Amino acid sequence: MLRLYQSNHLESLATRLSGLLAEPAGEALQQEQVIVQHPGMARWLSLRIAGHLGICANLSFPLPAAFIWQLFHTLLPDVPDYDRYQPKRLTWRIYRLLRDVDEKLTDPSVTGYLAGADDIKRFQLAQQLAMLFDRYLIYRPDWILKWQQGEAATEGDEWQAGLWRHLTEEDAVHWVSLQLQLSGMSTTSFQKILPPRVFIFGVPTLSPGYLEIIRHVASLIDVHLFLLNPCEAHWADIVSPSEQAQLALQSREQALYLEVGNPLLATMGRQGRDFFAAINEMDPGGEELYQRQRDDLLLHQIQNQILTLSEPQSGCSTDGSVTLHRCHSPMREVEVLYDQLLALFEDLPDLTASDILVMTPDIDRYGPLIKAHFSSPGSRPKIPFRISGGGLLQDNPLATALLEIVQLPGSRYPVGSVLNLLEYPAIRRRFGLDEEGVERVTQWLNQAAVHWGRDGESKHSLGLPAEQSNTWRSGLWQLLLGYAMQGDAGELWHHHYPLDAVEGSEGQWLGGLLAFCDALFALEDHLMIDRSSQAWVNFLIGLTEQFFSSDEESEAQLESVREAIHALAQEMQQAGIEEQIPIAPIRYRLQELLNISVDRGFMGGGVNFCALAPMRSLPFRVIALIGMNDGAFPRQQPELGFDLMSSAFRRGDRSRRADDRYLFLETLISARDRLLISYVGRSQHDNTLLPPSVVVDELCDSLQLMVAESGMKEIIFDHPLQPFSRAYFLADSTLFSYSAEMYEAAMRVGNGDRNELPLVETPLAETEGDGLIDLQQFLHFFTNPLKGFADIRLNLDLGQAEQLPEEREPFTLAHFDRLALEHELVESMLADQSPEALYEQLRARGRLPHGMAGEQTFGQMQSRAAAMVQRIQALDGGDLLQPLGVDLKFDEHHLVGHLHGVTTGGLLIYSTDRLYPYQMVRHWIRHLLLNALNPPGVTPTTCLLEGDRTGHYRSVETAKVHLETLIRRYRQGLRLPLSFIPATAWIYQEKLEQGGEEVARKAARQRWFGNRFQPGDVDKPYHRLLRPDRPALDQTFFDTSRELLQPLMDHLEWQG
Structure with missing residues (x-):
């Protein structure tokens, strides 16, 4: 016997089910079966049953398909315990057939797809066909039977029918054939095998074939069907306005007898309408358990109108039970949601986090944003939460890592992708590396110029020259030889350059890198084998x-x-x-x-976040829907050109769009106290309005009839682009925020303070050992004092991303790379080394473009280097001396180190291009040190060669005085960022001597802000981070520039 229990409240159905379960049926220990459509429903229902009965035990919650197949397996002979026509298994069977019978496929849309198709395309087609055949089995069993009898079922089905017959030749045990067997067998013995009763709970729809089996089972045992029905009235004949218009075109007389009733039920309930019509045709007995809500809330009035099939009534008041939030981005939606939930905890004191359900059509997109914001709420109270419904790739790094590993073989092995694998702790541990080790490995690969490619042979397999340079094999050989030949680096060994980069105990990291690369590259051959x-x-x-x-x-x-x-x-x-x-x-x-998607942790405590998907219509006190954007919901299901059902619609057929519309309706009636909806309703670029989902629009239409246009202003909230907008903190504003940080930011912006907060506002304390100053650190600091402060005091490296190895080999040399190589050329020529030998070395190191481009580039560099060598040799600057020890005391400070590059003629500085301001400052300090040390037999001058001109730093009698000033500024710059940017300061000081203060300041500002052809110093990361709180080019900057650069300019002379 079939008994139907209907209610608009799922809780009422659960209570009635609990009552039935309390009444024993059959043997005492026999397991009861409650069929549900989704594991989330099973979780919710088990908690409700336990709440009513004190325990929920000895219950099974199968899904409909699993239950029916188990029924076949139990009642019929020779039926396996799994369905080989289930889509995931059927996909593999079709894939196998497509590898052999694709010449028999005649449909142009398929043959065009398979023309030249690889295995992935073939597998994707197999998946689409498996899903289609599954739908045919459920919704077109008559077609299946005709195909098996060799008949045509519909127009254009020849190739699909042929493919189906190939499948049934392998195995004819499928859903339709078993249903025929079941209906044709004697039922007398079935009652001994079947349980005395079965419960079906909360299923939103079933196919005609499933309903027929349920009808058959109900003739043998009791089947209790618990359904969530949004309307207590007869609503099988209502139609939406669009359906009404279509029917009117067909028959004007028929259209006179059609009614819309409640517009939300009519436009969103088609799937439920057809399902309940099919159920009622089975003439079930049953009970109606409907509950009318009190009309105390706008939300309840909407639900009651749906329940009674009433049209929206005007004159309703707004009360905050239904709110819509228009935001500029998904992140803003999540930020707004957090504050809205905090407000609800205040408005509803007995509300708990587990009473709240938040759903979104795109959990993969919103999940990371939710996790980030809800995990770090700042000064606001923390809300416990759980996200369910995402796949392993969303929160299981090892799943992601495994996919990256198996996807790399066959690729170019770009250095960044390979290094990314070493970011996973589990992989680092396996190969004996840690974070510091990976950082060093990255530096080594940068030095070894590894870009991509396993070796020259792998490049050749891609149709490229078999160039070994810049490949993994070349780089690893450099590192290995350099470690093995320490002290002998520089000489090529069998065309390989020994790179002296790995030091001492770092060899274990090199070993880990080699083992990792060996294992990774060995996969190339292993994955080529079919298994x-x-x-x-x-x-x-x-x-x-x-x-x-x-x-x-x-x-x-x-x-x-x-x-x-x-x-x-x-x-x-x-x-x-x-x-x-x-x-x-x-x-x-x-x-x-x-x-x-896996429902890990659903209803496990805290706010429940999950995907907005069918079978999720569970009641919660508060339901929030986020991401309800136009086009995102209802979801569109792309039509396949070979889907035979698309042109032959039948009542009871499911569609993704109809499923989603009915899901929204069920969600609407499942919210008990509050319904919140948000969507991206304004453009981040120009603030233009963007429409919400069509179902949200239809809800707004009903709301507007109920509360009028003026009332909609209390339902739809327009949120600003930024969370620190003052609109959130005005006394008369309907918007609000609980964030103290955003309040502080809003007040700053509102007072006209639009500058970012500085990283350091007050001077840092002195550190131990500050009296001892390392010379190299001292020189590094004045190259860029803001970077020096970040490096030395904050251990902050904003240039780290720039240090990652490039993934493309050099086709041309960057400017500073060329200057560095030309410097090497000059040094080698001065040492009487052969340019040809250096060329071979640079090629082995991967520092030159490949082929003719590299030869031409080297030739150009050699010409410039030779010209500089001639100028240096013409100077006759004397013999190079051993590095001079530096040990200078300045009151409580002690400068120590070694001064390199000193000859009897002083210091020689050269560049084949030009000497930049930061270099001029650095070498000015070295010049001061030479003068302060004043070693006997050494001329205390510095010769400067750049481009085509020559300059000198003259001897300085007061060198220690200037060094003392620099040390004082150095000490200040380690406690608070120093207002000194060498390039901008250099322009200022040059123009100051040429044209006066006003001209100098104008030139400095131009250099600072840059132009469309050349970026300014303001855009450099250290400058933006450390001094955003005030204008950089203030009086302090100009005073510091004059103090540090005026002595330099006074002692600098240029000729030519």
């Missing part, structure tokens, strides 16, 4: 052991990855795939399995 499903499992499991070393925290992550691998093998084995399969579909399907 059986079990062989692929063994191989992939082996990869997890070869590349991952888990700890207590990551062991569960690793186990989840292994489960996904075993699930892949199981579905292939159950599909009967015994052939050797290439890696491409294996890799593709594994990625899908790792990204399948």
Whole structure:
């Protein structure tokens, strides 16, 4: 017997179910079966049952398809315990057939797709066909039967019918054939096998075929069907305005008898309308458990109007029970949601976090934003939360790492992608590396000029010259030889350059890098081999052991990855795939399995975040929908050109769009106290209005009829672009924020203070040992005092991203790279070394463009270097001396180090291009040191060669005085950022001597701000970070520039 229980309240249905479960049926320990559509429903229902009965035990919650297949398996002979026509298994079977029978496919849309298709395209087509055949089995069983009898079922079905017959030749045990067997067998013996009763709870729709089986089972045992019905009235005949218009075109007389009733029910309830019509045709007995809400809230009035099939009534008041929030971005939606939830905890004192459900159509996009914002609420109270519904790739780094590993073979092995793998702690541990080790490895690969490519042979396989330079093999050979030949670096060994970069105990990191690269590159050949499903499992499991070393925290992550691998093998084995399969579909399907939505932690405490998906219509006191953007919901399902159902619609057919519309309706009636909806409703670029989801628009239409245009202003809230807008903190504003940080920012902006906060506002304390100053650190500081402050005192390196190795080999040399190589050329020529030898060395080091471009570039550099060598030799600056020891005392400060590059003729500084201000400052300090030391037999001058002109720093009698000034500024600059930017200061000081203060300041500002052809100093990261609180070019800057550069300019002379 079939009994139907209907209610607009899922809680009422759960209470009635609990009452029935309390009444024993059958044997005492026999397990009861409650069929649900989703594991989330099973979780909610088990909690409700336990709340009513004190315990929820000995219950099974199968999904409809699993229940019916188990029914076939139990009642019919020779039926396996799994369905080989289930889409995930059917995909593999079709994929296997497509590799053999694609010449028999005649449909142009398919043959065009398969023309030249690789294995992934073939697998994707197999997936689409498997989903189609699954729908045919459920919604077009008559077609299936005709195909099996060799008949045509509909126009253009020849190739699909042929493919289906190929599948049934392998295995004819499928849903339709079993249903026929079941209906044709005697039912007398079935009652002894079947349980005395079955419960079906909260299922929003079932196909006609499923309903027929339920009807058949209900003739044998009691079937209790609990359905959430939004309307207590008969609503099978209502139509939406669009349906009414279409029917009017067909028959004006028929349209006179059509009614819309409640517009929300009419436009969103088509799927439920057709389902309940099909249920009522089965003439079930049952109970109606509807509950009318009190009309105390606008939300309840909407729900009651749906319940009674009433049109929206005007004159309703707004009360905050339904609110819509228009934001500029997904991040702003999440920020607004947080404050709205905090307000609800104040308005509803008994509200708990677990009473709140937040859903979004795109959990993959919003999940990371939710996690970031809800985990770090700043000064606001923290709200506990759980995110469910995301795949393993969203929060399991080992799943992501495994996919990256199996995707690299066959690629170019770009250095960044390979290094990214070493960012995973489990991989680092396996190869004996830590964070410091990876940082050093990155530096080594940068020095070794590794860009991409396993070796020259792999480049050749891509149709490129077999150039060994800039490949992994070249770089690793450089590092290995340099470590083995320490002290002999510089001389080529069998065309390889020994790079002296690895020091002492760092050899263990080099060993880890070599082991990692060996393991990774060896996969190239292994993944070219086709394997059986079990062989692929063994191989992939082996990869997890070869590349991952888990700890207590990551062991569960690793186990989840292994489960996904075993699930892949199981579905292939159950599909009967015994052939050797290439890696491409294996890799593709594994990625899908790792990204399948999993309801981990749903209803596990805290605010519940999950995907807005069918079968999620659970009641909560507060329901929030975020990301309800136009086009995002209802979701569009792209139509396949070969979908035979698309042109032959039947009542009861499901569509993604209709499912989503009904889901929104069920969500609307499931909110008990509050409904919040947000969407991206304004452009971040020009603030133009953007429409919400069409279902939100339809809700707004009903609301406008109920509260009028003026009332909508209290329902729809327009949020500013920034969370620190003053609109949130005005006394008469309807907007609000609980963030103290945003309040402080809003007050600063509101007072006209639009500058960023400085990183350091008050001077830092002196550190121990500050009296002892290292010379190299001293010189480094004045190259860029703001960078020096960040490096030395804050240990902050904003240039780290720039130090990552490039992923493309050099086609031309960057300006400063060329200058560095020309400097090497000059030094080698002065040492009487052969330019040809240096050319071979630079090629081995990967520092030159490949081929003719490299030869031409080297020739140009050689010409410039030779010209500079002639000028240097013409100077006859004397013999190079041993480095001079520096040990100078200035009151409580002590400057120590060594001064290099001193000859009997003084210091010689040269550049084949020009000497930049930071270099001029650095060498001015070295010149001062030479004069302060005043070694016997050495001329205390510095010769400056740049481009085509020559200059000198003259001897300085008061060198120690100037050094003392620099040391004082150095000490200040280590406590608070120093107002001295060498390039801008240099322009200022030059123009000051040429044209006066006004001209100098104008030139300095031009240099600081730059132009469209050349960026200014203001754009450099250290300058923007450390001094954003006030104008950089203030009086302090100009005073400091004069103090430090005036003595330099006074002692600088240029000729030519």
